[in-house]
Amino acid sequence: MKSLETPRTASLRAARRQRVERLARTQSGALSRRQLYAAGITRAEVRANLRARRWQRVGRHVVVVHTGPLALATTLWAAQLSGGPRARLDGASSLIAAGLDGFQVDRHRVSVPRGARVFRDRVVDVRQTRRWRTDDIAAGGGPPRTRSEVAAVRGALWARSDRQAALLLTMVVQQGVAPADRIGQALLQVKRDPRLAFVIDVVTDLLGGVRSLAELDFARECRRRGLPEPTRQVVRRGRDGRYYLDVVWEEWGLVVEVDGIQHALAQEVVADALRHNDVTLAELTVLRLPVLGLRVAADEFFDQIERALAAAGCPGLGPAA
Template sequence: MDERPAAAHRAARRRRAEALARRQDGVVSRLQLYATGVTRAEVRANIRAGRWQRWGSQSVLVFTGDPHRAARHWAAVFEAGPRAFLDGASALEAAGLTKFAVDRIRVSVPRGARVRRGRGLDIRQTRRWHPDDLSPGGGVPRARPAVAAVRAGLWARSDAQAALVMTMAVQQGIAEVGAVGREMLRVKRDKRRRLLQALVLDLLAGVRSLGELDVARQCRRRGLPEPSRQVVRRGPRGTIYLDVRWEEWGVVLEVDGIHHSWAQNLVDDALRHNSVALGGDVVLRLPLLGLRIAADDFFSQVEQALTAAGWPGRHTDRAS
């Protein structure tokens, strides 16, 4: 019997499978393979021949060597099932987020779905799963950027990590801040909800007034003298507006919103800081993220600066 037609058919099926895999960063699910006509025996033969490699129970890589991150994303979704998608920080990473460490790949599946185990995977049923949350673009199935940013914040290991990932998603242009704000409105209960709502307001650029009001409240709560706000000074390059200043003691606190870390603001901020410091004031900086997650540490520094400048200390009738 002539084996050439059968071999040609097998080769054609393999080419179809590999063409599909190339559109998926080199990964194809077993169900997809079988749909192209590739048989289970042919899958095993290609793996034995070293052309392909098995990854988990549902995925096949059509290349050799360690899979890159994008390939792992596809494999994670295939491992989790037909309605699975990347979620949280993993979805942001797939959308292009950089310089944020994502350990385990987070995949969401609906309630009642089977949850499989896999290497480096965090596959979870979630009440927040909804098909409308998927990104409409191509590529690996993943949550829309705004949805992913909010969930990354809710699921982060710490408040600091939550603030960082949401801020980075906006700063890197992965998620639009207005869309993030709308997604936050969907969150009705969570221990981190108020923190993230405040962060979204910061990102929406209600930054200066909100930060200054928070500083005033924090001072009253700690028994510190309340500073003047939006103090006007003259500098070598024109008018300087100081966020808050304790006039009697020459201590300035600059409240740095999210926009202060953007490249176009760094030079102006540094020149303003230096000009005020050269005029004799002590200049402290308070990032709004610090106000949200490390207020005690920063206001301890404010108290040290005031005390060093001659403030007599807290009054016994300190406000509660």
């Protein structure tokens, strides 16, 4: 009897491994223990494969069916699977899965609906969210994740600082992961949050409201710091017609150009450079202030403005640095 059962047992085990390998290929090599057990793999077989170093464990509930370095896609799948069957990548992690490049996270964020089981894990940050909506899930392949415009808003609200929140939103728009208008629409769903006003300001800038909003903020900062009142939106004439300078101190030969998100676009770079050069040839000093800098590094930029005014002999600002 034993000799008849052994080939059958080996055949069943091989069939189970094939099912596991097929499923693993669709998830970049990552499988939850729940999926392994559903495929017929026993707990003893999981332990044996881990002990033999054919597989590796990622967190408490996920196994990767190889022992090599983890690709980004594998890490993202492992994070999502760690949250359970209703979990989805959220915030910056969802944006990274959608193609955001160059933004680093300490742990990947996964959201689950209220009432779902939540546990501590050093690999993934699983949290319940009261903003859970079934229609917020993104279409397409890869691990389940929140739609990019919703994830951008949540990522900004959950960021460690205002600086990180503004950087995330700007990168999302610049890299084309989500357009500013859809982020603005998603932001309308948020009624209360300690960072809501700041995020609204940043999204307004990204939507193109930079002229009025940023210049009002600039004037407010000048008054707060005791700087002389500049002239705003000064008309100059160049080779290709008229253009406007955002902020000018004529008496001290200083111009500050407040750059919105549109200045990062290719079609604006040449025009900006020509205008900058025209102004410089007129023996004026030109400083550039990105709107993002006004949001997250105002002190550093205004220190430069004060130094330029002092160097030009503006009274009350002390000697040039």
